[in-house]
Amino acid sequence: MPLSLWLSLAAVCAMGAMSPGPSLALVLRHTLGGGRLPGVAAALAHALGVGFYALLTVWGLGALIVRFPMLFQAITWGGAAYLAWLGVKALRAGRGGALHASAMATSRRQAAREGMLVALGNPKLILFFIALLSQFVTPEMSLVAKALVVLTAMVIDGGWYVLVAVGLSHSRVLPWLQARAHWLNRITGVLLLALALRVVVGPIA
Numbered sequence: 001m002p003l004s005l006w007l008s009l010a011a012v013c014a015m016g017a018m019s020p021g022p023s024l025a026l027v028l029r030h031t032l033g034g035g036r037l038p039g040v041a042a043a044l045a046h047a048l049g050v051g052f053y054a055l056l057t058v059w060g061l062g063a064l065i066v067r068f069p070m071l072f073q074a075i076t077w078g079g080a081a082y083l084a085w086l087g088v089k090a091l092r093a094g095r096g097g098a099l100h101a102s103a104m105a106t107s108r109r110q111a112a113r114e115g116m117l118v119a120l121g122n123p124k125l126i127l128f129f130i131a132l133l134s135q136f137v138t139p140e141m142s143l144v145a146k147a148l149v150v151l152t153a154m155v156i157d158g159g160w161y162v163l164v165a166v167g168l169s170h171s172r173v174l175p176w177l178q179a180r181a182h183w184l185n186r187i188t189g190v191l192l193l194a195l196a197l198r199v200v201v202g203p204i205a
Helices: 003-018 024-034 034-066 067-094 108-118 124-133 143-168 175-181 182-201
Strands: none
Touching: 003 067, 003 124, 003 143, 003 182, 024 034, 024 108, 024 143, 034 108, 034 124, 034 143, 067 124, 124 182
C-alpha cells in the first residue's frame, strides 16, 4: 500500500475514532470513576473489538466486490448515509454529548469487559467500516495489505482512547474540553459529512 494511500486510511480511521458517541462516553466514565488504568483498559479492549469488526469487514468486502458489485455499491451508499447521519448528529449536539459523561466506580477488569462489549455490541461499526474501508479494499489486495488495514484501525482507535484516558486523568483537561465541546462537535460533524460525500464520489486513488 503506497504511503499516500495509507495516510488517507489513517486519517479516516482517526475521524471515526474521534467522533462523539458511546465509546467516548465509556472511556470517560471509567477514567473519571477509576482513574487512568481503568480508562486505558477500556480503551485497549475497545480497540480489540474494533479490530474484530475491521477484520470481518475486510474479508467480506473483497468477496462482495467480486460476486455482487451492485449489492456492494448499495451497502457502501448505506454506509455513507450513516456517516452523514453521524455528522448531522454531531452538528446538533451543541455542548452536550459524551463529554458530560458521569463518573462510576470501576475496576480494570470491568472496564476492559465493557470496552469490548461496547465495540462488539455496536453493529453500526460494520456500516462505518464498510463506508471507510470500501475506499481502500480491492479484490486483488494481498493478505499483508488487509492485515495493515486492520492493524491501522485498531492502533488508531486504541491510541486515541488511551490518549483520552491519560489526558482526562489530569483534572484540568475535562473542563477545558467541556468548555469547547460545541466547537469539537461542529468540526467533527463537518468532517464526517465531508467523508460521507467522499464515499459517494468513489474510491480514493
